[in-house]
Amino acid sequence: MRETTDILISGGGVAGLTAAAAFGAAGFRVTCVDPAPPVTGAEEDGADLRTTAFLQPARAVLEAAGLWERLAPHAAALKVMRIVDAGGEAPEPRIVKDFDAAEIGEEPFGWNFPNWLLRRETVARIAELPNVSFRPGVATARVLTRTDAALVTLSDGTTVSARLLVAADGRASPVREAAGIGVKNTRYGQKALAFAVTHPIPHDNVSTEIHRTGGPFTLVPLPDRDGRPCSAIVWMETGPEVLRLAALPVAEFEAEMLARSAGLFGPLTLVTRRSVWPIISQIADRFEAERIALLAEAAHVVPPIGAQGLNMSLADLACLVELAKAAPDRLGERAMLLAYHRRRWPEVKARVTGIDLLNRTSMLGARPLRDLRAGALNALYSLAPVRRTLMKAGLGMR
Numbered sequence: 001m002r003e004t005t006d007i008l009i010s011g012g013g014v015a016g017l018t019a020a021a022a023f024g025a026a027g028f029r030v031t032c033v034d035p036a037p038p039v040t041g042a043e044e045d046g047a048d049l050r051t052t053a054f055l056q057p058a059r060a061v062l063e064a065a066g067l068w069e070r071l072a073p074h075a076a077a078l079k080v081m082r083i084v085d086a087g088g089e090a091p092e093p094r095i096v097k098d099f100d101a102a103e104i105g106e107e108p109f110g111w112n113f114p115n116w117l118l119r120r121e122t123v124a125r126i127a128e129l130p131n132v133s134f135r136p137g138v139a140t141a142r143v144l145t146r147t148d149a150a151l152v153t154l155s156d157g158t159t160v161s162a163r164l165l166v167a168a169d170g171r172a173s174p175v176r177e178a179a180g181i182g183v184k185n186t187r188y189g190q191k192a193l194a195f196a197v198t199h200p201i202p203h204d205n206v207s208t209e210i211h212r213t214g215g216p217f218t219l220v221p222l223p224d225r226d227g228r229p230c231s232a233i234v235w236m237e238t239g240p241e242v243l244r245l246a247a248l249p250v251a252e253f254e255a256e257m258l259a260r261s262a263g264l265f266g267p268l269t270l271v272t273r274r275s276v277w278p279i280i281s282q283i284a285d286r287f288e289a290e291r292i293a294l295l296a297e298a299a300h301v302v303p304p305i306g307a308q309g310l311n312m313s314l315a316d317l318a319c320l321v322e323l324a325k326a327a328p329d330r331l332g333e334r335a336m337l338l339a340y341h342r343r344r345w346p347e348v349k350a351r352v353t354g355i356d357l358l359n360r361t362s363m364l365g366a367r368p369l370r371d372l373r374a375g376a377l378n379a380l381y382s383l384a385p386v387r388r389t390l391m392k393a394g395l396g397m398r
């Protein structure tokens with residue numbers, strides 16, 4: 001069977017589904033395929049227990065896609081980002097610095113949502129759009145491109161001719177491979193544990209990043225759970241250490257968490273499973289090929305620091321949608337794709353480099369280097385203009 005569409009999106013992760021809603025809301029005919037059905041409940045097997053903090057600029061993208069109004073009632077606002085250095089002799093806070101969103105405007109830095117909820121709301125939004133077809137259980141199997149279209153064979157035997165093929169099929173993107181686009185990646189020997197906890201001391205909408213060794217331990221506010229303050233945690237450590245922590249009985253794990261959190265929120269109670277994520281940095285050599293645009297982790301992967309990953313992806317998406325709407329007849333043509341690559345690649349490259357540096361700094365084990373890191377945090381923070389510039393840069397504001 002042969003079908004035609006404007007845009008075929010390979011991959012229905014958070015990025016691919018958001019892209020389907022955004023292009024659909026902009027009036028394009030969209031087909032989105034993914035071999036895995038989206039898991040849309042917190043308790044289901046395979047639920048993505050990570051949360052995503054959408055930073056300020058993401059809101060306009062979500063509004064235009066018709067997603068924001070669905071998500072807003074579930075949002076946990078991030079008003080302050082607290083950086084804590086606990087790199088001294090004992091695991092205690094020795095420097096605490098608050099980056100307050102009120103210093104740069106009226107809005108919070110962003111809003112945090114569980115990933116399973118993002119999937120549930122995005123799938124529901126897509127169902128409202130008659131011009132969008134989402135096909136879970138179907139994969140991209142083969143890709144051929146010509147100057148006027150991408151011809152994609154799906155795993156159910158259907159052939160789709162699309163003016164634009166968007167690769168949102170993750171860090172090992174089969175579409176990127178088929179296009180012959182290489183990547184540069186960096187491995188850190190690190191993994192992340194992601195889970196949620198409740199705690200007696202409220203988070204007051206403060207996101208807290210605690211640095212000692214091995215990588216950051218980050219608490220991001222979630223709405224209360226069973227009447228108790230609740231946070232999502234991403235705990236980065238060396239690979240073997242993460243596997244050891246993931247296998248610990250709950251009581252022992254909670255004791256280790258309490259120590260690593262420097263006791264800042266009181267005893268932490270684990271309320272979800274623990275999921276393990278490999279940590280790498282990666283950037284594709286190009287973000288485009290004939291009739292193909294790479295989006296999100298197919299284009300770039302960063303360690304989860306400063307909530308940059310999916311936020312970069314939404315900036316990719318905003319750029320693609322803007323170019324598509326500016327010249328709908330030239331969707332997927334070489335000039336459009338080159339403009340996309342030129343706008344996004346240098347910006348993404350700079351962020352990947354910056355986050356790589358932050359991650360290496362956070363991993364430091366040797367005491368004198370940890371002291372140097374604490375000194376640098378103090379110095380950067382004490383200069384108000386530098387502090388404000390850092391906050392704006394973190395948000396992707398100009």
Ligand SMILES: Cc1cc2nc3c(=O)[nH]c(=O)nc-3n(C[C@H](O)[C@H](O)[C@H](O)COP(=O)(O)OP(=O)(O)OC[C@H]3O[C@@H](n4cnc5c(N)ncnc54)[C@H](O)[C@@H]3O)c2cc1C
Binds near residue numbers: 053296307
């Ligand atoms: C612990 C952790 C915490 C994070 N926290 C944040 C945060 O707070 N803020 C933030 O901005 N980012 C965060 N990130 C990053 C963010 O989660 C990722 O950027 C995002 O989930 C990746 O989305 P994606 O859709 O590109 O990839 P994926 O979620 O990997 O989706 C790719 C999809 O492609 C599908 N696929 C594979 N093969 C095919 C095929 N042949 N055909 C069709 N489909 C295919 C897969 O089934 C999958 O569903 C975090 C990451 C981690 C690890």
